[in-house]
Amino acid sequence: MNRKPVDIGRQLKQLAVDGFGVWSANKTVMITTTLQIDKCQYKCRWCHKLHVGPSRVLEFRCVGERELQHGLERTYEGDFSAVCECDQPLTITFLAKEYPEGVFGCGGHRSSDAEIIVEPTVREHMEILG
Numbered sequence: 312m313n314r315k316p317v318d319i320g321r322q323l324k325q326l327a328v329d330g331f332g333v334w335s336a337n338k339t340v341m342i343t344t345t346l347q348i349d350k351c352q353y354k355c356r357w358c359h360k361l362h363v364g365p366s367r368v369l370e371f372r373c374v375g376e377r378e379l380q381h382g383l384e385r386t387y388e389g390d391f392s393a394v395c396e397c398d399q400p401l402t403i404t405f406l407a408k409e410y411p412e413g414v415f416g417c418g419g420h421r422s423s424d425a426e427i428i429v430e431p432t433v434r435e436h437m438e439i440l441g
């Protein structure tokens with residue numbers, strides 16, 4: 312085998328960045344978290360078809376945090392997209408709140424394509440390592 316020497320320092324730096332979020336252009340740390348959303352029901356605004364679920368794992372990005380009595384409350388946004396049977400793409404931005412740390416809940420939504428009938432339950436996505 313003919314392998315190039317590995318730049319360990321660079322690899323560790325990359326791991327550190329991956330572990331704690333991504334450095335954005337303006338040098339602030341962007342925190343992202345992977346959350347699972349379940350039991351969402353929404354209606355297409357175009358054909359009014361009701362959609363139920365399915366469970367989805369979405370990447371949420373932290374868009375704000377504030378100090379409360381029991382620690383930090385973080386707000387996240389995650390983008391959900393689907394295509395309705397009427398061929399209309401539906402996008403929904405779900406908001407999630409984390410407070411106290413590690414406890415997630417749905418914090419609202421924004422969508423111009425879909426009407427949310429039942430807001431999803433939001434929980435931390437656990438990677439199952441086999």
Ligand SMILES: [Zn+2]
Pocket residue numbers: 355356357358359360395396397398399
């Ligand atoms: Zn539709």
